[in-house]
Amino acid sequence: MDSVVLLSGGTGGAKLARGLADVCDDLTVVANTADDVDVYGVHVSPDPDLVTYWLADAIDERGWGLEGDTWQVMEALAAAGQQHWFRLGDRDLAMCLIRTERLRAGESLTQAHAAVVDAMDVEARVLPMSDHPVETWVGARGRTVPFQEFMIAQGGEGPVDAVELRGLERAAPSDAVLQAIALADAIVIGPSNPVISIGPILALPGLSESLRAGPAPVVAVSPFVGGRALKGPTEPFCEQAGIELSAAGIARAYRDVIDGIVADEPSGAAAELVTDTLMHTPDDRARLAREVLDFAASVGATR
Amino acid sequence: MDSVVLLSGGTGGAKLARGLADVCDDLTVVANTADDVDVYGVHVSPDPDLVTYWLADAIDERGWGLEGDTWQVMEALAAAGQQHWFRLGDRDLAMCLIRTERLRAGESLTQAHAAVVDAMDVEARVLPMSDHPVETWVGARGRTVPFQEFMIAQGGEGPVDAVELRGLERAAPSDAVLQAIALADAIVIGPSNPVISIGPILALPGLSESLRAGPAPVVAVSPFVGGRALKGPTEPFCEQAGIELSAAGIARAYRDVIDGIVADEPSGAAAELVTDTLMHTPDDRARLAREVLDFAASVGATR
Numbered sequence: 001m002d003s004v005v006l007l008s009g010g011t012g013g014a015k016l017a018r019g020l021a022d023v024c025d026d027l028t029v030v031a032n033t034a035d036d037v038d039v040y041g042v043h044v045s046p047d048p049d050l051v052t053y054w055l056a057d058a059i060d061e062r063g064w065g066l067e068g069d070t071w072q073v074m075e076a077l078a079a080a081g082q083q084h085w086f087r088l089g090d091r092d093l094a095m096c097l098i099r100t101e102r103l104r105a106g107e108s109l110t111q112a113h114a115a116v117v118d119a120m121d122v123e124a125r126v127l128p129m130s131d132h133p134v135e136t137w138v139g140a141r142g143r144t145v146p147f148q149e150f151m152i153a154q155g156g157e158g159p160v161d162a163v164e165l166r167g168l169e170r171a172a173p174s175d176a177v178l179q180a181i182a183l184a185d186a187i188v189i190g191p192s193n194p195v196i197s198i199g200p201i202l203a204l205p206g207l208s209e210s211l212r213a214g215p216a217p218v219v220a221v222s223p224f225v226g227g228r229a230l231k232g233p234t235e236p237f238c239e240q241a242g243i244e245l246s247a248a249g250i251a252r253a254y255r256d257v258i259d260g261i262v263a264d265e266p267s268g269a270a271a272e273l274v275t276d277t278l279m280h281t282p283d284d285r286a287r288l289a290r291e292v293l294d295f296a297a298s299v300g301a302t303r
Numbered sequence: 304m305d306s307v308v309l310l311s312g313g314t315g316g317a318k319l320a321r322g323l324a325d326v327c328d329d330l331t332v333v334a335n336t337a338d339d340v341d342v343y344g345v346h347v348s349p350d351p352d353l354v355t356y357w358l359a360d361a362i363d364e365r366g367w368g369l370e371g372d373t374w375q376v377m378e379a380l381a382a383a384g385q386q387h388w389f390r391l392g393d394r395d396l397a398m399c400l401i402r403t404e405r406l407r408a409g410e411s412l413t414q415a416h417a418a419v420v421d422a423m424d425v426e427a428r429v430l431p432m433s434d435h436p437v438e439t440w441v442g443a444r445g446r447t448v449p450f451q452e453f454m455i456a457q458g459g460e461g462p463v464d465a466v467e468l469r470g471l472e473r474a475a476p477s478d479a480v481l482q483a484i485a486l487a488d489a490i491v492i493g494p495s496n497p498v499i500s501i502g503p504i505l506a507l508p509g510l511s512e513s514l515r516a517g518p519a520p521v522v523a524v525s526p527f528v529g530g531r532a533l534k535g536p537t538e539p540f541c542e543q544a545g546i547e548l549s550a551a552g553i554a555r556a557y558r559d560v561i562d563g564i565v566a567d568e569p570s571g572a573a574a575e576l577v578t579d580t581l582m583h584t585p586d587d588r589a590r591l592a593r594e595v596l597d598f599a600a601s602v603g604a605t606r
Contacts, residue, residue, distance in 0.1 A: 040400040040404050041402075042345070072375050072376075072393035073375075073397045073400070076393060076398075077400070080423070082422060091375065093379075094376045094383065094385075095383070097343040097345070098380070098385055104344050120383070
């Protein structure tokens with residue numbers, strides 16, 4: 001499989017990205033930026049960074065940030081009595097500075113994140129979904145707050161009453177994203193949160209149309225294992241959005257854009273691959289990536 | 304002496320600020336911002352920071368930055384192959400983040416630096432000279448470059464052919480600066496570089512007029528000791544500006560705004576105090592500060 005495009009949020013999608021990097025020649029990850037946040041004066045792109053750190057084999061075992069990172073700047077902010085609820089290790093912060101300096105110089109988010117990818121010596125492309133700001137706001141317990149505040153200050157605890165994607169109507173996929181989709185041999189929707197990670201990507205004006213218009217088969221990997229989300233606040237968001245925590249639920253959620261689904265249980269979809277979707281080890285990730293691409297090829301052949 | 308205003312650049316002025324904090328009730332330092340620089344996406348104010356770190360008893364013995372600081376972020380930038388010619392320790396960077404976050408939120412530089420002063424637990428006010436950007440550019444060896452580039456990339460080596468203060472005509476002293484000057488009992492021009500540290504402050508439209516219009520005596524402390532500048536690139540700048548490296552040279556350079564001068568040698572000025580101006584120890588700094596204020600009071604009485 002020559003050119004693969006993966007739509008991804010954080011952990012699940014990022015792990016699959018790492019597997020795909022082992023088994024395909026040309027990987028482009030389109031990462032959600034609706035969780036981006038400006039904090040301490042720097043621009044943080046949590047999902048593009050998580051994908052990049054996974055691809056660089058540099059992710060910390062805690063699941064975010066860089067392995068072996070230090071915390072001098074956060075400790076200095078804490079000692080100075082400043083808010084420091086958004087934890088950034090020193091090396092993680094250095095990557096944000098690389099991005100921020102370029103943004104301040106007038107470069108696009110796509111260009112600025114490419115500098116981070118380059119700094120981390122990653123060969124794959126990691127494209128922010130858009131150069132325009134889109135912000136996920138979450139309504140819960142009577143308040144509507146930015147996503148990071150919901151996650152960190154409120155612990156990501158549901159129930160979730162509402163999700164707003166602010167700025168979406170003025171946003172567009174970047175040219176780099178549309179070009180990668182048009183030239184792809186396969187499109188994979190990663191096992192990320194369908195509401196707040198994949199949702200913003202698919203909701204970008206023109207993005208879903210570009211998936212349907214392109215020649216490549218589109219397959220999704222379910223984020224659910226045994227009917228549960230593995231990580232993060234996926235469940236309360238799916239409950240609010242009316243997405244059942246099952247392969248069938250995911251197949252329905254993506255029905256307008258996918259040609260097939262990969263999950264650990266039958267989905268009822270016409271084209272499906274039932275396989276072990278856990279990705280604990282490098283071998284797991286490469287095996288799943290290979291199976292997903294083989295499945296996409298088979299779906300593409302009958303499309 | 305109740306209210307003292309000190310005009311200051313980096314080291315010399317900052318040391319006198321520390322002495323003045325010991326001997327006066329209400330100290331306001333007006334610090335040069337024409338050396339400010341945006342680097343790594345953050346706003347660095349070298350002179351206001353140096354003054355603040357001296358006032359906090361936190362200056363590193365190397366003469367800049369914070370004592371005992373670490374270098375994790377710079378090392379990460381270096382490891383990532385990024386430019387890192389402007390060295391910022393991790394805690395120093397944290398102070399810049401505090402400032403930058405506020406600037407991005409729309410606060411003035413005055414407000415943003417006040418947060419740094421507060422974070423460092425400093426009681427005195429440290430006011431950026433202006434909320435408008437003014438940039439010192441230096442012409443040397445056929446090129447005109449920003450001051451920090453001249454200092455760091457070119458080692459601050461003269462001869463200097465030209466100094467430009469870009470943005471000056473559109474800048475103004477901040478309201479806080481003008482108010483402090485109007486309410487001061489004494490104004491002290493610190494022993495800083497008269498061309499690139501004190502020069503930009505005095506050149507702000509309306510600043511010199513406010514010194515002359517106010518009730519307070521204005522006295523300058525010469526930056527020269529034994530006819531030499533103690534530190535930094537003062538000498539080539541004075542040579543380019545035609546300022547003799549002596550008390551008399553300083554008295555002439557400031558003749559339009561000062562009522563008296565403090566130096567280690569006679570200056571020929573009508574009102575002068577000849578004393579030891581070295582400030583190696585806390586006692587030196589407090590003693591000189593006391594003498595300067597007593598001298599200012601005597602000059603004020605006969606004004």
